[in-house]
Amino acid sequence: MTGRLRIGIAAAVALLLTSSGLLRLLAPGTWVWPIVLAVIVAAASGELFRRLIRPRPLVVLAQAVVVFWYDMVLLAHDEAFAGVLPTWSVFSRLGNLYSTGAHDIRDTFVGGQATSGIAAILVLSLSALAVLVDALAATYAAAPLAGLPLLALYLVPATRSGGGYDWLAFALAAAGYTALLSAEGRDRLGRWGRPLVHAGRQRTGADGKPVAAPKARVDTGPIAATGHQITMYALVLAVLAPILLPTVSGGLFGIGPDSGNGNGNGNKDNGSFSQVLNLKATLASHSEAPVLNYTSTKPEYLRLQTLDEFNAKSTTPWTPDPNAPLNPLPDDGTVSATVPGLTLTNGVQPPTVNVNIDYESHMTTKVTATGLSSLPLPYPAKHVGIPTTGFSYDTNSLAVMGVSTIYDGMSYSATVYDTTSLPPGALANVTGLTPQDMTQFKLGQDLDATGTPSEVVQLAQRIVAGKTNPVDKAQAIQNYFLDPASGYSYTLNVPDNMTGASAMTYLLHEKKGFCQLYADTMAAMARAVGIPARVALGFTPGVQTGGQWQVKEQDYHSWPELYFHGIGWLRFEPTVGIDNTLISGGHGRIPNYSTSTAGSTTAPSQNPTSTTGPSSTASSANKCPVQIRKAGGCTDNNTDTGTAAPAAKSKFSWLGWLGAIPRFLQYWLFGGSGYAIAVRFVLLALLLIACVPMVLRIARRRARGKLASGRRAKGGPEGEDGLDWESADVPSPRRPEEDPERQRILAAWDEVRDSATDLGYSWPVSETPRRSAERIIRQAHLSRPAQDAMGRVTGLAERANYARTLRRPSAPETAPTPALMDDVKVIRAGLAEPVSRRTRIRATVLPPSALAALRERREDFTGRVYERVQGAGSRLRPRGSRGGSGGSGSGESGGSSGSRPERRGDGHGGR
Amino acid sequence: MTVGNSELGYTGGGGGLDAVTAPGPRARTGVGPADLERISATTTRIRTAVETVIEGKPEVVKLAVTVLLAEGHLLLEDVPGVGKTMLAKALAKSIDCTVRRIQFTPDLLPSDITGVSIFDQQRKEFEFKPGAIFANFVVGDEINRASPKTQSALLESMEERQVTVDGTTFHLEAPFMVVATQNPIEMEGTYPLPEAQRDRFMARISVGYPAPAAELRMLDTHGQISPLEELRPVADASEIAHLIEAVRHIHVSDEVRRYTVDLVNASRTSPELRLGASPRATLQLVRAARAAAAMEGRDFVLPDDIQHLAVSVLAHRLLPTAETQISRRTTEQVVAGLVAAVPVPSLGGGAHHSRR
Known part of the structure; x- marks a missing residue:
C-alpha cells in the first residue's frame, strides 16, 4: 500500500x-x-x-x-x-x-x-x-x-x-x-x-x-506511538470534559446537572405555561430561561392556579373550576384580610412575609379556557400591589387573575401569610369538616374522588389507618411518598397520554414519575380519605442568588393543597426528590406539619414544627438526596418533631455510618443521572488504577527493606575483619542467585536503583553498576557520607552480582560498615536533595520504576501470549526469526531482546 | 575447571590456552590475594618503567600490559612519530627476556621470520637457523610494509605459538607476545593486514598525541639521552608466565559471560557492520578482561572491564558497511554504540528498563 x-x-x-x-x-x-x-x-x-x-x-x-x-x-x-x-x-x-x-x-x-x-x-x-x-x-x-x-x-x-x-x-x-x-x-x-x-x-x-531481510523503510514506530498516545488522550479528554464539567459544578455549586444545553427550546418566545396539565413538556425542556425573580425573607411557592375539577377518565384529569367565584381586586390590593378558614389560632394570624416579584419571561400565564392571565403569587396572599388594573381574585383559591397579561418586566409586590409554621397545638385540634366549610369553600368539588382506582383508595386508607387527626393523615400520605422505603423515584420519562386513573396506577406500580403524578395521586388519595384536596400549579421557590430568588422554567411545578377545618388550605409536597436539584432539577421545600405538642428540648422556639422554610437546619436536612436516604444514610427523618438541632449536628447525623465520606463526594458520586454516576465510577476506578504504581512501589520498598536489613545480623561484622578470606573463600554450594546473602545485597541495590529512577535520574540498562553510581554521584552532587554509602552499596552489589564469593579481599581495618538499609536511606536522602519538589512528588505518587515494572510485566505477558499464538501456528510455517538472534530488528534491540528471554528462566528469587 | 575455552561453548581456534600446562591444584580455588598482590605489584612496576619512556599515556601503557598478561598480541596503529615503536621497545625492555625486532620491509621473506634450514657443509645435514620469531618479545615494526606472504608467516606463530619449518614443528617459549606497529596514513606501497591476521591481535591501540604538558616533559627527558637506554628490566619471563597463569583463574561470572556474548552477538547483528566479531574475539575479550580485573586487584571480572576493553579488542576485527563508511562512522564508534545499547545483566533481576 x-x-x-x-x-x-x-x-x-x-x-x-x-x-x-x-x-x-x-x-x-x-x-x-x-x-x-x-x-x-x-x-x-x-x-x-x-x-x-x-x-x-x-x-x-x-x-x-x-x-x-x-x-x-x-x-x-x-x-x-x-x-x-x-x-x-x-x-x-x-x-x-x-x-x-x-x-x-x-x-x-x-x-x-x-x-x-x-x-x-x-x-x-x-x-x-x-x-x-x-x-x-x-x-x-x-x-x-x-x-x-x-x-x-x-x-x-x-x-x-x-x-x-x-x-x-x-x-x-x-x-x-x-x-x-x-x-x-x-x-x-x-x-x-x-x-x-x-x-x-x-x-x-x-x-x-538465513534470516529474512526486513524491508527497507523508515522506522516511524516511536514517533507514531507518541503521536497516537497524545491523540488518544486529547480525544478522550475532549469527549469526557463536557460531560463531566456541568455535573461537577452541579454537585458542588448547586447548578442543575443538565444546565448548559437549554438553547433548543423552540417555544420560548411565544409559548405559554400550560395551565392544563402538560407540565412534562415544560419540565422536560430543562430550560434555564428565567421566569421571575423575587425578594423574600423565605422561599415561597409561587402559585398560578388551582385545579379543582377531577375527571379520572380524561387525559387531562385536573382542570380549573370553571365557575370560580371571581371578585375584582380592591383598589388597595387587599386579597384576604385573614388566612381563609383559619380559626383555631384564636384569631392570631400567622406572620406575614413581604415578597417583591419581577416577572421576566416572554411566556404568558394565560389560562386557555378563560382567557385570563394568572399572577404567580404565594398562597395565601394578604395583599398585592400590581401596577396595572383589571385583576380579579378567586375568593376560594385566592388566585389573582386578570384580563391584561403578565408581561415581561412586570414588577409587583405581595404580602403573604406563612402557613407552613402553624403551631402544633392548632393543628392538633383539627376536627372533621363542618357544613359551613363545605359551602364557604365549595368543598364539594374538592372531595370528588369519582373514578379513583380502588387500589389507590385502599392504599390511602391503609396509610392513614389508626390516625384520627386529618393533618396527621395528610402528613402520613406525604411521608409515604417521600419515605425511601416506599421506593419512589423522580423521572420525567413516563408514558404520554395517561388518563387520571392510569397515571395513578402507573405511579403506584412503577414507583416513578414527576411532580404532576405525585400531586394528582396525593390529591386523589386525600379526597379518598375525606380530606378536601386540589392540585396547585406554579413554581418551586427557585435558587437564591444574592438577596434574590430566581425562578426558572424548570422550576415549573405542581403540588396538592389540602383543606382542614379550622386551618384552611395547607400545601403538601409528595414529589420525591423535588428538594434535590441533582435528582429532579427542582428547588422544592418539603413542608412538615406536626400535631405533636410535646415540643423539643433543644430549642423551644416559636417555631416548633419543623418547617422547611429558610431555616438552615431544616434545609440541610432536606438536602439529603433520595438515594442516600434509600441507602439508610439519613437518620434524621423529616417527620421527627423538633428538629431544631444545631446545624452541625444534623449535618453529621444524617450521614450516619457514611460520615467518614465527605458530603460533596456523596453528592458527586450518587447525584445525577445514571449515566453521570457511571462516568464518575469509571473515573473513580481510573483513580484507583492510578494508585497501583504507588502501592506497588511501597510494597516493594517494604519487602526489600525487610530482606536487606537481615544481613548484618547474620553476616556480622566479623566478615570484614580477621577472617582469612582465602580460607573462607569457599564458593557457596548454592547457585549464586539463590544465596540469601546475595539476595539481601541485591535487594538493597535494587532499592537504590529504583529510588534514583523515581527521582528522575536516568539509569540506562547498558550501564554497569559502577558507572551508574559514579554518574549519579556527580549528577546529584552527593554529600561525602552519601558518596561513601553509595560506594559501599555499589561495591557490595558488584560482588554480589559478579564475584564468586562475597567476602571482601582487602581492607580488614576499615571502620565498621553501617547497616545496608541505613546506607540506602542515606543515598535516597542525598538523591532527593537536588531534585525539584515536583519530581519528588511524582516519585511518590507515580513512581517511574513501578511504571516500568508494570510495563515490563505487560510486555512479558504479551510476549508469552505471542509465543503461544506463534506456537499454535508453528505447524503452518516454520518458526520465525523472532526467537533466535533477534536478527530482524536493528542490532541494538536484537542484542537486548536476545538476552531477555533467557533471564526469565533463571528462577530468580526474592522479586 | 573454572576457566578455559569451554566456558563459552567454544573449543576450536585458539591454541593459546593449551600451550600452558594444565592448572594446578590451587587453580580450583581461584586466585589468592597473594597472587593478586603480586600481579598488582609487578604490573605497576612495569607500567612505571614504561611510562618513563612514554610520557602521559598511562591508559595506553596499561592496555599494553593488560594484553601482555592476557597472552595476547598487540597492534599499535597510529600516525608516525607518536611513539609506537618506543612503546613496543619499552615494554619489551622492561621485562628481562629475549627480544627480537623485525623491521618489515617489502623484500622481507617469510624465512626471515620463521627461520631457515641451512645445509651444514661439515656435518652434511640441514641445520635449522631460528628466525626472528624465536623470542619472548617480537616487535614487528611497520608490519604493513611487508608482503602478505611474509605477514602470513606470522600467523601460525602468533596463534599457535609454534613454528613449522620443513615439516618440523618448533614450540615457542612462553611468554610470547608480538607487538606490531603499523601506519595508517601512508598507504602507498603497503599491504594492509588481512582480516584473518587482524583477528589474531588481541587489541589494537592507538597511541595518540601526547598532552602539551607531557610533550613538554618529553622534551626535557628526551633532550639529553634516550630514556630507553636507562630502562632496566623490572620483571623476568618466568614471573610473567606465573602472572599469566594466575590471571587465568580470575572468576568470570555467568552474568559477565552472558554480557560478553550479548555484546559480540550485537556486533554480528548490527546493521552498521558488514562483518561482526568472531568467537575468538569473545575469548580474547574475556581473557583481556581477566587481566584487567587482576591488575586492579579484583579476583572477579566486572562488566566494566568488558566495556572498557570492548573498543580496543573488538573494533579492529569489524568491517563496516558501505553506509557506515560513507557516514564516516568508524568501527570504534560503532562498538561504543553497541556498548551503550546492550543491557548489562545482573544477578537474578536481569536487565532493568528504567529509561529507553
Missing part, C-alpha cells in the same frame, strides 16, 4: 465518519448508501487518476467528472441519453431536485424521514465534499486543509440539531480527521530521514537458516 493510497482511504473514512452526524438530523434510510457509494467512487477514481495523470488539476477535474457521472446515473438516469450520457435536461432535473430538496428541508423536522429532494441534496453535496477532501488530502497532499470541509460538514448537524454537540458525533469526526492526519504524517515521515532498517542483506541467524 503506498502512502498516497493510504491517505486517500483515510480521507474517505474521515468523510464518512464525519457525515455520520447527519444521522442525527434525518432518520436513517435508503439515502445513506448512495452517499457511502459516492465517497467510495470519489476516493477510487482519485486514486486511479493519480496513477494515470500527472497534472494535479486534471486529476481533480477527471475525478469530478466521474463523480458527477455517478450522481447523474443515480439521480437523473431517465433524463440521460441511454441512461449514461448527460444531456441538458439532466442539469435541469438536478436543479429541480435541488430546489425541491431545499423546500423540503424547511418543512422537515429534526429526525424526520429524508425526502427524495433532501436525499438528492445530500448526495450532491457529499459528492462534492468527497472530491474536495480527496483532492486536498491526497492529490495536493495537504491533509490538514482537508479538515476545513470536514469541519463544515460536522457543523451542519451540530448547529441544527437541538441537542447541541453530540459527543459520539464529535468523537467519530475527530477520530476520522486524526486518522487522515496520521496517514499523511506517516507518508511524510517515510519520505525523509535515514533508513534505519536495511534491505537486501541476508544474515544467518543462530539456527543457521
Whole structure:
C-alpha cells in the first residue's frame, strides 16, 4: 500500500465518519448508501487518476467528472441519453431536485424521514465534499486543509440539531480527521530521514537458516506511538470534559446537572405555561430561561392556579373550576384580610412575609379556557400591589387573575401569610369538616374522588389507618411518598397520554414519575380519605442568588393543597426528590406539619414544627438526596418533631455510618443521572488504577527493606575483619542467585536503583553498576557520607552480582560498615536533595520504576501470549526469526531482546 | 575447571590456552590475594618503567600490559612519530627476556621470520637457523610494509605459538607476545593486514598525541639521552608466565559471560557492520578482561572491564558497511554504540528498563 493510497482511504473514512452526524438530523434510510457509494467512487477514481495523470488539476477535474457521472446515473438516469450520457435536461432535473430538496428541508423536522429532494441534496453535496477532501488530502497532499470541509460538514448537524454537540458525533469526526492526519504524517515521515532498517542483506541467524531481510523503510514506530498516545488522550479528554464539567459544578455549586444545553427550546418566545396539565413538556425542556425573580425573607411557592375539577377518565384529569367565584381586586390590593378558614389560632394570624416579584419571561400565564392571565403569587396572599388594573381574585383559591397579561418586566409586590409554621397545638385540634366549610369553600368539588382506582383508595386508607387527626393523615400520605422505603423515584420519562386513573396506577406500580403524578395521586388519595384536596400549579421557590430568588422554567411545578377545618388550605409536597436539584432539577421545600405538642428540648422556639422554610437546619436536612436516604444514610427523618438541632449536628447525623465520606463526594458520586454516576465510577476506578504504581512501589520498598536489613545480623561484622578470606573463600554450594546473602545485597541495590529512577535520574540498562553510581554521584552532587554509602552499596552489589564469593579481599581495618538499609536511606536522602519538589512528588505518587515494572510485566505477558499464538501456528510455517538472534530488528534491540528471554528462566528469587 | 575455552561453548581456534600446562591444584580455588598482590605489584612496576619512556599515556601503557598478561598480541596503529615503536621497545625492555625486532620491509621473506634450514657443509645435514620469531618479545615494526606472504608467516606463530619449518614443528617459549606497529596514513606501497591476521591481535591501540604538558616533559627527558637506554628490566619471563597463569583463574561470572556474548552477538547483528566479531574475539575479550580485573586487584571480572576493553579488542576485527563508511562512522564508534545499547545483566533481576 503506498502512502498516497493510504491517505486517500483515510480521507474517505474521515468523510464518512464525519457525515455520520447527519444521522442525527434525518432518520436513517435508503439515502445513506448512495452517499457511502459516492465517497467510495470519489476516493477510487482519485486514486486511479493519480496513477494515470500527472497534472494535479486534471486529476481533480477527471475525478469530478466521474463523480458527477455517478450522481447523474443515480439521480437523473431517465433524463440521460441511454441512461449514461448527460444531456441538458439532466442539469435541469438536478436543479429541480435541488430546489425541491431545499423546500423540503424547511418543512422537515429534526429526525424526520429524508425526502427524495433532501436525499438528492445530500448526495450532491457529499459528492462534492468527497472530491474536495480527496483532492486536498491526497492529490495536493495537504491533509490538514482537508479538515476545513470536514469541519463544515460536522457543523451542519451540530448547529441544527437541538441537542447541541453530540459527543459520539464529535468523537467519530475527530477520530476520522486524526486518522487522515496520521496517514499523511506517516507518508511524510517515510519520505525523509535515514533508513534505519536495511534491505537486501541476508544474515544467518543462530539456527543457521538465513534470516529474512526486513524491508527497507523508515522506522516511524516511536514517533507514531507518541503521536497516537497524545491523540488518544486529547480525544478522550475532549469527549469526557463536557460531560463531566456541568455535573461537577452541579454537585458542588448547586447548578442543575443538565444546565448548559437549554438553547433548543423552540417555544420560548411565544409559548405559554400550560395551565392544563402538560407540565412534562415544560419540565422536560430543562430550560434555564428565567421566569421571575423575587425578594423574600423565605422561599415561597409561587402559585398560578388551582385545579379543582377531577375527571379520572380524561387525559387531562385536573382542570380549573370553571365557575370560580371571581371578585375584582380592591383598589388597595387587599386579597384576604385573614388566612381563609383559619380559626383555631384564636384569631392570631400567622406572620406575614413581604415578597417583591419581577416577572421576566416572554411566556404568558394565560389560562386557555378563560382567557385570563394568572399572577404567580404565594398562597395565601394578604395583599398585592400590581401596577396595572383589571385583576380579579378567586375568593376560594385566592388566585389573582386578570384580563391584561403578565408581561415581561412586570414588577409587583405581595404580602403573604406563612402557613407552613402553624403551631402544633392548632393543628392538633383539627376536627372533621363542618357544613359551613363545605359551602364557604365549595368543598364539594374538592372531595370528588369519582373514578379513583380502588387500589389507590385502599392504599390511602391503609396509610392513614389508626390516625384520627386529618393533618396527621395528610402528613402520613406525604411521608409515604417521600419515605425511601416506599421506593419512589423522580423521572420525567413516563408514558404520554395517561388518563387520571392510569397515571395513578402507573405511579403506584412503577414507583416513578414527576411532580404532576405525585400531586394528582396525593390529591386523589386525600379526597379518598375525606380530606378536601386540589392540585396547585406554579413554581418551586427557585435558587437564591444574592438577596434574590430566581425562578426558572424548570422550576415549573405542581403540588396538592389540602383543606382542614379550622386551618384552611395547607400545601403538601409528595414529589420525591423535588428538594434535590441533582435528582429532579427542582428547588422544592418539603413542608412538615406536626400535631405533636410535646415540643423539643433543644430549642423551644416559636417555631416548633419543623418547617422547611429558610431555616438552615431544616434545609440541610432536606438536602439529603433520595438515594442516600434509600441507602439508610439519613437518620434524621423529616417527620421527627423538633428538629431544631444545631446545624452541625444534623449535618453529621444524617450521614450516619457514611460520615467518614465527605458530603460533596456523596453528592458527586450518587447525584445525577445514571449515566453521570457511571462516568464518575469509571473515573473513580481510573483513580484507583492510578494508585497501583504507588502501592506497588511501597510494597516493594517494604519487602526489600525487610530482606536487606537481615544481613548484618547474620553476616556480622566479623566478615570484614580477621577472617582469612582465602580460607573462607569457599564458593557457596548454592547457585549464586539463590544465596540469601546475595539476595539481601541485591535487594538493597535494587532499592537504590529504583529510588534514583523515581527521582528522575536516568539509569540506562547498558550501564554497569559502577558507572551508574559514579554518574549519579556527580549528577546529584552527593554529600561525602552519601558518596561513601553509595560506594559501599555499589561495591557490595558488584560482588554480589559478579564475584564468586562475597567476602571482601582487602581492607580488614576499615571502620565498621553501617547497616545496608541505613546506607540506602542515606543515598535516597542525598538523591532527593537536588531534585525539584515536583519530581519528588511524582516519585511518590507515580513512581517511574513501578511504571516500568508494570510495563515490563505487560510486555512479558504479551510476549508469552505471542509465543503461544506463534506456537499454535508453528505447524503452518516454520518458526520465525523472532526467537533466535533477534536478527530482524536493528542490532541494538536484537542484542537486548536476545538476552531477555533467557533471564526469565533463571528462577530468580526474592522479586 | 573454572576457566578455559569451554566456558563459552567454544573449543576450536585458539591454541593459546593449551600451550600452558594444565592448572594446578590451587587453580580450583581461584586466585589468592597473594597472587593478586603480586600481579598488582609487578604490573605497576612495569607500567612505571614504561611510562618513563612514554610520557602521559598511562591508559595506553596499561592496555599494553593488560594484553601482555592476557597472552595476547598487540597492534599499535597510529600516525608516525607518536611513539609506537618506543612503546613496543619499552615494554619489551622492561621485562628481562629475549627480544627480537623485525623491521618489515617489502623484500622481507617469510624465512626471515620463521627461520631457515641451512645445509651444514661439515656435518652434511640441514641445520635449522631460528628466525626472528624465536623470542619472548617480537616487535614487528611497520608490519604493513611487508608482503602478505611474509605477514602470513606470522600467523601460525602468533596463534599457535609454534613454528613449522620443513615439516618440523618448533614450540615457542612462553611468554610470547608480538607487538606490531603499523601506519595508517601512508598507504602507498603497503599491504594492509588481512582480516584473518587482524583477528589474531588481541587489541589494537592507538597511541595518540601526547598532552602539551607531557610533550613538554618529553622534551626535557628526551633532550639529553634516550630514556630507553636507562630502562632496566623490572620483571623476568618466568614471573610473567606465573602472572599469566594466575590471571587465568580470575572468576568470570555467568552474568559477565552472558554480557560478553550479548555484546559480540550485537556486533554480528548490527546493521552498521558488514562483518561482526568472531568467537575468538569473545575469548580474547574475556581473557583481556581477566587481566584487567587482576591488575586492579579484583579476583572477579566486572562488566566494566568488558566495556572498557570492548573498543580496543573488538573494533579492529569489524568491517563496516558501505553506509557506515560513507557516514564516516568508524568501527570504534560503532562498538561504543553497541556498548551503550546492550543491557548489562545482573544477578537474578536481569536487565532493568528504567529509561529507553
